[in-house]
Amino acid sequence: MTIPPDLRGRRRRDPFWVAVNAVYNGVQRVRGLREPVLPDVRPVDRTLRLTVVGVRPEAEDVVSVRFGAVDGRLLPRWQPGCHLDVTLPSGRRRQYSLCGDPADRRTYRIAVRRLPGGDGGSVEVHTLRPGAVVTSQGPRNAFPFLASERYLFVAGGIGITPILPMVKAADRAGADWRLLYTGRTRASLPFLDELPAGLVTVRTDDEHGLPSGTDLVGDVGDGTAVYCCGPAPMIESVRASVPEGAALHFERFAPPPVIGGEPFEIELRRSGRTVAVPADRSALDAIRDVLPGVAYSCRQGFCGTCRTAVLAGEADLCSPADRDAGSMLICVSRASAGGRITLDL
Structure with a gap:
């Protein structure tokens, strides 16, 4: 059967297919109201x-x-x-x-x-x-290298490892950069032969004595990005000497000392032990005295390896995510106000 055209000459729609289309659209709308079936999500192994x-x-x-x-x-x-x-x-x-x-x-x-x-x-x-x-x-x-027109790099001994690729990148970019490289002796300093030609100052303790903050930083100007990696005393000297107008970025290769801490106690629920943490030690160090196999890595609070569930008590220095999850990083976090905390260890 031929469907006659409407007044504008268009072909009329076949009533049968109009009905089929309406039923199909109705089914799709009903399906859309249901909870979608999601596939199983499996963690990606990035090892x-x-x-x-x-x-x-x-x-x-x-x-x-x-x-x-x-x-x-x-x-x-x-x-x-x-x-x-x-x-x-x-x-x-x-x-x-x-x-x-x-x-x-x-x-x-x-x-x-x-x-x-x-x-x-x-x-x-x-x-x-x-x-x-x-x-x-x-x-x-955890030590991102950001774009800048001027850089001051300060490396102490093996602290040259993250700094070396930064110096080479700054040199390739044509940035204004200088490097102060310190250590006990020249023989103790790796990669001296790989440093690009530029303003590189090598300062060793046996030739010049221990450097002060002024020796390390000099007259760094505003707008300079300062990148520093080395022993804790060197980093603290740089932090105290960098002016407010310069942007300081640093990375330790050893954990920072505990300063101004209060003693507290940790109950290790699964182990059935109680550990006393002195004011000058971290929870991680005290726990390792009785549980040497506890997992850790950076000991500086950013890698997450030592994250542990908190079963009772409150911990300080916790990120909002850790606090919401009821966990703490035992390398840097402590019991709030020197109290008592219970951990799932």
């Missing part, structure tokens, strides 16, 4: 399996280690300031700054100073040989 492809001495008690992907694929991109969370063959988890070339997607490079009196991580890195396999998380950036 990298890396193999050691090279180990090289860089200075007294310092070696660099190059890693490649076990399966040979390209590695994730990174920027100056990034670090890896490396799990060593022993199970120790440590953070190391990337100090190679961000354009190199085949290898990552770290450098580590051997600390015989440390907790064993640096000593273990010095035993790694080509073919050894480690796992890592990252790269992650």
Whole structure:
């Protein structure tokens, strides 16, 4: 049957298909009111399996280690300031700054100073040989390198590792930059031969004595981005000497000392123990006296490895997210007002 046109010459719609369309649209509207069925969400495993492809001495008690992907694929991109969370063959988890070339997607490079009196991580890195396999998380950036017209870089010893890629990036960008590189002796300073030609001042303790804040910062001008990495005393000297008009960015490679803390107690619910935390120690250090296997990494409050559930009591220095989740970072957080806190450990 032919449907006659309407008054404007358009073909009339077939009543049958009009009805079918109405039923179809009605079903779709009903479906839209229902709760959508979501697929199962599975966490993405971002663990990298890396193999050691090279180990090289860089200075007294310092070696660099190059890693490649076990399966040979390209590695994730990174920027100056990034670090890896490396799990060593022993199970120790440590953070190391990337100090190679961000354009190199085949290898990552770290450098580590051997600390015989440390907790064993640096000593273990010095035993790694080509073919050894480690796992890592990252790269992650807790020390971002921001664009600026002028830079002052201050590096102390092994603190050159995050600074070196920044200096090279500033040089490639044509920025106005200078570097002050300090250490015990010239023989203890890695990567001296890799520094780009520019305003580089090497100041060693054996030749010039311990530097003051003025020696480190000089007459830094307003609008200068100051990037500093090194021992805690050096960082504190720089912080005290940088004028308000300069932007200071710094990264420690050791935890800051506990200053102005109050003693408190921690109940370890699962372990059935109570730990007294003195005013000058962190909760992490006190807990490790009785639970040496407790997980930690940076000890500075940004990596999240030591995050622990709080079962009772209140903790200070917690982020809003940690407070809402009822957790704390035991490397930096303490019981509020020197009270008592109960942890799921």
